[in-house]
Amino acid sequence: MTIKMRFILIPVLLVLATPATAELAGSTRDGVYQIVKATDSRVWRLNTQTGEIAVCSLEGENLVCTTSTDAADVPKKSYEQIEAERKAAEEAAKAKYEADRERELKFLDKILALFRELLATAMGKSDGG
Numbered sequence: 001m002t003i004k005m006r007f008i009l010i011p012v013l014l015v016l017a018t019p020a021t022a023e024l025a026g027s028t029r030d031g032v033y034q035i036v037k038a039t040d041s042r043v044w045r046l047n048t049q050t051g052e053i054a055v056c057s058l059e060g061e062n063l064v065c066t067t068s069t070d071a072a073d074v075p076k077k078s079y080e081q082i083e084a085e086r087k088a089a090e091e092a093a094k095a096k097y098e099a100d101r102e103r104e105l106k107f108l109d110k111i112l113a114l115f116r117e118l119l120a121t122a123m124g125k126s127d128g129g
Helices: 003-017 022-026 079-128
Strands: 033-037 042-047 053-059 062-067
Touching: none
Parallel strands: none
Antiparallel strands: 033 042, 042 053, 053 062
C-alpha cells in the first residue's frame, strides 16, 4: 500500500466512525467507540463504555490497535509491598547461595580428607613395604 493510499484510508475510517448527519451528532451516542485522529498514520480509539483507549496505526493494509487496559488498572500491590517482596526474594537468593556454598565446601573437605588418607596410606606402604 502506498503512502497516498494510507493518507486516503485514515480519513475514510474517520468519516465512517463519525456520525453522518448533524442530527446524529446532537443526539446521545449509541456507538461504543469514538475515533480521534492523532497523526497522519495513527488514530485513538476510545471505548465510551469502559474508558479503554487504543492507539491504532496503519501497518500495510491492516489497522493495528494496542490497548490501554493494563495501563488503566490500579496496581494490586503498593510500592512498599513490592519492595518488601523484592528484598525478601534477594535475601532468599542470598541464603540459598550461602547454603549451596556451604554444602560445596563440606564436599570439598571430604574429598581433601579422602586424598590425605590416600596419601598417608601410600606413604605408609612405601615406608613399611
